[in-house]
Structures are given as structure tokens and as C-alpha cells.
Amino acid sequence: MQNTIFECYEFHELKEYPEKYMPLIESINENYSMDIIKIYESNLSEGLFIHIKLKISIPTNGVYRELDVNPNEEILMYARTDYPFSAPAILFVRNDFPVDRIPHLNNGVPDSNIQMMNPCLYRGDINEWFYENGPMAFCDRVNDWFSDLVNGELINDDGFETVRYENISGFVEIDFDYLLNIISTYKQDCGDCVIGMKKKGEQCFEVLNLQYDKGLDKNILPCIFVFDRKNVISDYISQPFYKEKDLKNFPCESRIQHGIRKMENKFYERKKLDELKDILIIMAVKRPMQVIGGFSEYEFIAVLLSYKLKSSADIKNCLVQKVVTIQSLNKQMTERLSGTENISKRPINILGCGALGSKISMNLARMGYTEQHLYDKDIILPHNLVRHYVSKRAAIGFPKARIMKIEMDCMFTNNSSSHFENIFDIEILPDGLTVDCTASKRSLFWSLSREIIKSPMLRTEIYLGGKMGLSLFEGKNRNPDIYDMQVSLYLKALKEDIISKWLTYKQPEDMRYHIGFGCNSDTMVLDDATISNHASVVPHLINKYKVEENGIACINIFDFDNLSNNRLYIYEIEPMVFLSSVDGWHIHIKRSLYQKIKEYSKEGTENAGIWIGCIEKRIKRITVIDTFIPKDNKRDTNSVVIGKEGVKEYIRSLNERTNGLLRYIGEWHTHTSGNASPSQRDIKSFEETKVSTDGFLMTIISPTNTQNYIIKGKNNEYKRL
Known part of the structure; x- marks a missing residue:
């Protein structure tokens, strides 16, 4: 078949195949849009290749963006030898299928020798999805992908969709923000620079946030960063990279040679760089919108260039290996x-x-x-x-x-x-x-x-x-x-x-x-x-x-x-109300409690109760958190005698439930008129109060003000503001 995958690889028709593939074949036969043409094996990669004619419903107004997609397209469904624990892959039969204008593509099939572009059917782990949903749902998903393609619904406007690479030669960790800063501060629209990097393993590299120079640690090697901030590239990556000349679709490729000359002339250290077999190249390719997985409109593409410094080799014919760029961890990515x-x-x-x-x-x-x-x-x-x-x-x-x-x-x-x-x-x-x-x-x-x-x-x-x-x-x-x-x-x-x-x-x-x-x-x-x-x-x-x-x-x-x-x-x-301090002691009272007691001072008769809280001498703090008002209080216009009903029971419960942390720490009473100054009866009461603790708080509340008195010491001394 001309202009097809069959021209490039040998396929041998099969009449018999392992039983494990039968559910997949049956699902294809039951699918209304799929007809099996033949079933093959190939030297391309081990597994089963199912040749299918796929019927696509073309919109009445034509295919989205006039893509060269026909109502009847032929595809190959490739199932690996570990099926059903891995999902099948879909391969385009036509060599001229318009992959350079299509998002959601993979470059290669994992764990195989296949390097062709193929549909990315699921953003997550397709193998897990397939194992849970089965071959019937998978065939429906293939139909949906091609339907979305011709209707222009593959793009969700959530960013530029990058190609997923399989069977790559490694990955490189990069702080994209550092590279973006180089681009934004460079004097020209396109440029190149030599940056320091470390090799962390056989397939792992880390680009450092520093310009390369002579005399750096022996573990710090140079890599080349090239960019073009003027030209916007809308086409998707449509072919694997084998040689440096395969990068020519990106305008910044022309700066790679400049970067190599800098390494050879300005930064060359013979003992350090002569053994460098591969040069890491990072290209910043400007896309029409923010790139998915990044923070800007630049897609960072990296390759390993097989080139020996101080050689006369033409870099255009030097081999390259694709390296996946990974955003290094920073605050933005963490969030x-x-x-x-x-x-x-x-x-x-x-x-x-x-x-x-x-x-x-x-x-x-x-x-x-x-x-x-x-x-x-x-x-x-x-x-x-x-x-x-x-x-x-x-x-x-x-x-x-x-x-x-x-x-x-x-x-x-x-x-x-x-x-x-x-x-x-x-x-x-x-x-x-x-x-x-x-x-x-x-x-x-x-x-x-x-x-x-x-x-x-x-x-x-x-x-x-x-x-x-x-x-x-x-x-x-x-x-x-x-x-x-x-x-x-x-x-x-x-x-x-x-x-x-x-x-x-x-x-x-x-x-x-x-x-x-x-x-x-x-x-x-x-x-x-x-x-x-x-x-x-x-x-x-x-x-x-x-x-x-x-x-x-x-x-x-x-x-x-x-x-x-x-x-x-x-x-x-709730917050506390801070009353005026007395003799260095700070008095805090729960806001709602203080408002409640203030209301009592507006009544026609005086009222009284006991304070519940804590006294902490290490910080000279009195915290009032509750009150108990005996029901047998004897209230009058100008006086009140505090009762005893329920007081002992309440204090006993308080002691048991809080392990003595909350205590009876004082008393309060109101004045219905005038200010909160103590009467002669109040002063006498203060003098008669027996104190066995660090202090005892006496509070008088009137409609106009509040005054606190702290009684302490064996002589019943009391102090107020």
C-alpha cells in the first residue's frame, strides 16, 4: 500500500492468534464504526496488529480547520504481548496523516520499538483505565477521539497540548522560571547561553540556576539553552527527533551552533570536557497560548546531541536523543x-x-x-x-x-x-x-x-x-x-x-x-x-x-x-474584655459575660455573683470565664447580700470536671446608680474577706464604670486602680 505504514515495515498476516486477544477482536467486530480488514504480526514490534477501517461521521460544514481526514480512515490497533495488562495503541496507517496540526498525541508507544505519532486517548494512565473499562469502552473511546478531532473538540482552550513522549532517553529537571527570566532580560529576541547542569544518574539531569563558567566544581557540566521570543510556532511536534536537522522546524535551532562555539572558545576546559559525549540542548519554543503543565507560553524541548567538542563534525547530521523536560519543584508548583x-x-x-x-x-x-x-x-x-x-x-x-x-x-x-x-x-x-x-x-x-x-x-x-x-x-x-x-x-x-x-x-x-x-x-x-x-x-x-x-x-x-x-x-x-489593671495584675473577662453583668447594673436593684476563672501569678493574669448567681440573693435598691444556694454544688462539680483548674476566684456586685466606688459596707466586706490564694478579685459594676479590687495577703490588704 502506497504512502502507508505498510511501505516502511513488514507485516505478516495471521490466521491464528492467542486466545487472550479474542475479547478485543470481538469488541471491534461489535463496534458499529469499525471493520476488521486483516490481522498481522510485524518486525516493527512484538504483539498483534489489527488492521481496521474506521468510519468517521464528518460534520456537514466540513472537517475542523479543513484537516485532511476522510470519512473512512484506516488505522492499526496494536496490542502488546502483555495485553490485557496494557492498553492497545492506535497507529495511523497513512504516512501523511496531518499530525502536525493535531493535539493529544503520543510520540511512540511505551515498551516497544514504535516511534510513530499516535493518538493520546486518555490524559491519565491509559493502562489502568483500559483494565478497569475493558475493550468495548476502549473501542468507543477511539470513535470519540476521531469524532472530537473532526469537530474541533480535542482542544479545550486550557493550554497548548504538548506531545507525550515514550521510550525516551531520560529526563531533565529545570526551573522554568529561571529560563523565563533569561528570555525576558536578554537584549535580543533570540539568543543562546551556556548554563550549568549536573548529571544525577544514567537518565537524569538537573539544570542549575547559574551561568556556566570555568573553574566550577568538576560535577558541574555545561549545557546550552537557546530561545526565540519573536516567532510563535502553532504546529505540534509531528515527527521523532533522530538527527539535529530534525529540529529545524523550531527557529531557535539556529542558535545551537552559536552555543557550541561559546563552549569551545570561552568555556572549554580540556580535562573536564573532552570526555563529554553528549551535549544537553534546551530549546524554548514559543507557543500561541500557555503550555499545559507550565507557567508560560514557552514549551521547553530538550535533546542530547552526540557531538564531541573541538571536532569538525557538521552538527546537522549528529544524532540526537529526546529528553523529557520536568519542571523542578518551586513555590508555584508546590501550591x-x-x-x-x-x-x-x-x-x-x-x-x-x-x-x-x-x-x-x-x-x-x-x-x-x-x-x-x-x-x-x-x-x-x-x-x-x-x-x-x-x-x-x-x-x-x-x-x-x-x-x-x-x-x-x-x-x-x-x-x-x-x-x-x-x-x-x-x-x-x-x-x-x-x-x-x-x-x-x-x-x-x-x-x-x-x-x-x-x-x-x-x-x-x-x-x-x-x-x-x-x-x-x-x-x-x-x-x-x-x-x-x-x-x-x-x-x-x-x-x-x-x-x-x-x-x-x-x-x-x-x-x-x-x-x-x-x-x-x-x-x-x-x-x-x-x-x-x-x-x-x-x-x-x-x-x-x-x-x-x-x-x-x-x-x-x-x-x-x-x-x-x-x-x-x-x-x-470569643475575645476577652481587658479591664483596667490593678497593682500590675491584668484582668481579662469573657466579652459576652462582661456584657451580661453590665446589663445587671441597669436594673432597679443590685445583684451579685461569684467569679469563676483562673489566677496565674507567673504572668499576673486574672482570667474570668464564668459567673454563678445564687438564687437566694437578697436584692435591694442600694444593697445586695449574696446568697449560698447551689454555690457549693456548683464549685464541687467545677473542681471534679476540670481537675481544679477552674476555681472560685472572686465576687462581683452592681451599683444601680453613681459610680463603682466602694461603699462603707463594701470596704468592710473587703476587710473581712479571708484569702488563702494568690489573690481574690472584687468587682463593682455601675452604669457608668467598673472598678476592680484585689485582696491579698494575711492582712486582707486590697488594692485598686
Whole structure:
């Protein structure tokens, strides 16, 4: 047959063939658009070749873009010897089939000697698709592909469709953004330059983001980058590359010779380059629209040119091998692959790079949080390898923060920094979200007492022997802050068992291990998978709640003894009202609670109740989170006597459910008129109050103002603003 594949290769008709191909042949016979002509084997490649006449329904207004496609086309369906575990391939019988104007093509058939262009029937793994859907659906898919072709529906306007290459000689990792910067800053419309690259394996290369020069490390070799930013090439690649002259359809091909001369004259180092058998050539071909899989309209095509430097060979006849270009990992690709392109990302300060912190840090980096500042004054010890993100023995003895930066640098260029210093010695913390992974009370109180943290921070810890993870994300302007959020969460223990269980949990003595050198560092027995589960929640909290007005508390239950118990709780924690400080003590009260008490001051009779909360002397903080108003209060216009009904029962329940973390810390009463100054009766009451704690808060609320008094000491001294 003239002008067909049969002219190029020998085909031998078969009368018998293996039984495994029968379902495919039967499916073709049942397909309304396909008629089998003959069945062959060939020296082209092992397997079965089924010659088919394909009936194509041509649109009434003609074939899209007047492509040379006929109502009856002949195709070859090629099934390899590993059928049905691999999908058949479709080969065009006509040698002049208009492949240079058709998207969705493969160059070659995988694991075969076939190098011809053929339809790309499925963007994903066609072999998996075929095994799941079978030969009947495959024949229908072939019909659909040719129907889409003649109707102009192969192109989805989602980008320029590049050819898929099979049986290639390797791949090269390139930072496309680096090459685009060279193109945009070059003085002329077309050009060439010599760039450094490394050979990472027999079939793997990495182009470095640096201009090649003499005297570089012996492992850094030159490659040539050529481009043309003026001429737009709309045709698709329509033939395999065998010799350099096959590249002439690309205008930038003319610059390859210039690049070789630069290597020979300007950068030639005999000892280093004489053994260079193949030269890596990268061409930037401008396409009419953004290239699928890239960030620009340039398609980067790479080949290995068999050329020996300082030879007189004509490069046009030198052999070339196709090398697939792969976008190296950068922030943009990281965001695209993780689906976080539309999430704004602030810098991250990581306090603590241990088992939990290291995983949170890397999860964030892989989502595009590429600017991280890592703080940890600790080194990797052998036991850390069981649960740390880093598992290489070579890391033992290195600072944890530094190792994490190295891990990020291995993935992509980033703006991260590592700091081997005591957290409490930090004088300046970069602006950004601070994530505290230290599980240290000292760190918690340091973050509250120092003013170097300006933005809301997130603190995460693991409790209940690993079965509970708690993450607290501060509200706007750090209100509520981590401490007040914890106290607010304590109150929920009155109604929610999981929180009460957390607050009353006692760690078994046999869970305590002393490790490290010359220290007693306590840890829990916990597997890496459980820590990873808790760490995986934190990046999602950051993505979703970073602009919330309220604080967000997240409890993650991962019960490895009973997986059906696993669940997640999200609580919104409202901001606090900051009352005037007294004698250096800061008084914070839940906003809705304060508004409620203020309303009582507008009533015709005075009212009173007890304050519930926490007093933390290490930061001189009084946090008021609830009140209890006895039903037997004796209320009058100018006085109130606080009752006792239900008080003991409530305090007992509070103590049991919160393990004593929430306490009766003071009292309040209202004045119905005037200001909040204490009356003679109030002063007498202050003097008679017996205090056995660090302090006792007395609050007077009037319609016009609020005043706080702190009673402390054995002499019942009280101070106010």
C-alpha cells in the first residue's frame, strides 16, 4: 500500500492468534464504526496488529480547520504481548496523516520499538483505565477521539497540548522560571547561553540556576539553552527527533551552533570536557497560548546531541536523543500540586523542631509556605529518628532547626532560616504567624509576657498518651490569646466529657522515660504515625482560620485502640474584655459575660455573683470565664447580700470536671446608680474577706464604670486602680 505504514515495515498476516486477544477482536467486530480488514504480526514490534477501517461521521460544514481526514480512515490497533495488562495503541496507517496540526498525541508507544505519532486517548494512565473499562469502552473511546478531532473538540482552550513522549532517553529537571527570566532580560529576541547542569544518574539531569563558567566544581557540566521570543510556532511536534536537522522546524535551532562555539572558545576546559559525549540542548519554543503543565507560553524541548567538542563534525547530521523536560519543584508548583494557589501565605515562625514541629513545618512547606524561620536549641539524637521528620543517621548531632532548613532546601529554593538559640533569648522575631510546637509551659508564658510576637499565634500539643491533639489559634490582635483560650476551653468540661477527660487525665508512671545525655528529658511512648496524624491537622487550621475574629480551638481525637472513636472538634473562642489593671495584675473577662453583668447594673436593684476563672501569678493574669448567681440573693435598691444556694454544688462539680483548674476566684456586685466606688459596707466586706490564694478579685459594676479590687495577703490588704 502506497504512502502507508505498510511501505516502511513488514507485516505478516495471521490466521491464528492467542486466545487472550479474542475479547478485543470481538469488541471491534461489535463496534458499529469499525471493520476488521486483516490481522498481522510485524518486525516493527512484538504483539498483534489489527488492521481496521474506521468510519468517521464528518460534520456537514466540513472537517475542523479543513484537516485532511476522510470519512473512512484506516488505522492499526496494536496490542502488546502483555495485553490485557496494557492498553492497545492506535497507529495511523497513512504516512501523511496531518499530525502536525493535531493535539493529544503520543510520540511512540511505551515498551516497544514504535516511534510513530499516535493518538493520546486518555490524559491519565491509559493502562489502568483500559483494565478497569475493558475493550468495548476502549473501542468507543477511539470513535470519540476521531469524532472530537473532526469537530474541533480535542482542544479545550486550557493550554497548548504538548506531545507525550515514550521510550525516551531520560529526563531533565529545570526551573522554568529561571529560563523565563533569561528570555525576558536578554537584549535580543533570540539568543543562546551556556548554563550549568549536573548529571544525577544514567537518565537524569538537573539544570542549575547559574551561568556556566570555568573553574566550577568538576560535577558541574555545561549545557546550552537557546530561545526565540519573536516567532510563535502553532504546529505540534509531528515527527521523532533522530538527527539535529530534525529540529529545524523550531527557529531557535539556529542558535545551537552559536552555543557550541561559546563552549569551545570561552568555556572549554580540556580535562573536564573532552570526555563529554553528549551535549544537553534546551530549546524554548514559543507557543500561541500557555503550555499545559507550565507557567508560560514557552514549551521547553530538550535533546542530547552526540557531538564531541573541538571536532569538525557538521552538527546537522549528529544524532540526537529526546529528553523529557520536568519542571523542578518551586513555590508555584508546590501550591499548584497541593491546591493552595489561592491561599495567601504569611511567613511562619516555628518554635520547636521536634517530632511534632518538624512534621508541621514540612507539611506547610509542601503547601507553599516557603518562608519559615525555625527555632530550636536542640540537636538530633539517635532516639529522635523514630519519630522526627528526618530519619537519616547522618543527621545525628546536627541542630534540629538546621536539619529542617536543609530538608526544605533539598526540595526547592526558599527563604527559610534556622536558629540554634534558646527561644527565651530571642530579641526579634520576624513578622508572620508563630507556631509553638514546644509543649513547654515556659514557652507559653514567654510568648504571653514578651511583646515580640505581634500577630496571632498557634500553639499545638499532644495529650492523653497521644490520643488527643489540641491546637489553639489566637483571635484577631491576639485576643483571645493562648492562655485565655485554654481557660475558656476548661469551662466546656462541665458539659463535654472529652474535655473533662483531658483535664483529669493522669499519665501512668511507667510511661516516663529518661533519655538524652546528662539530663532528664521526659517523653511519652508514641508512634510516628500518631504524631503525623495530629501534625496533619495544623496546616489546615492555618489555611482556613488565619483571618478569623475569634480564637479557634481544635481537638483531634485519634484513638489507636478503637479507630471508630476518631473525630475532630472545632470550637470558636470569643475575645476577652481587658479591664483596667490593678497593682500590675491584668484582668481579662469573657466579652459576652462582661456584657451580661453590665446589663445587671441597669436594673432597679443590685445583684451579685461569684467569679469563676483562673489566677496565674507567673504572668499576673486574672482570667474570668464564668459567673454563678445564687438564687437566694437578697436584692435591694442600694444593697445586695449574696446568697449560698447551689454555690457549693456548683464549685464541687467545677473542681471534679476540670481537675481544679477552674476555681472560685472572686465576687462581683452592681451599683444601680453613681459610680463603682466602694461603699462603707463594701470596704468592710473587703476587710473581712479571708484569702488563702494568690489573690481574690472584687468587682463593682455601675452604669457608668467598673472598678476592680484585689485582696491579698494575711492582712486582707486590697488594692485598686
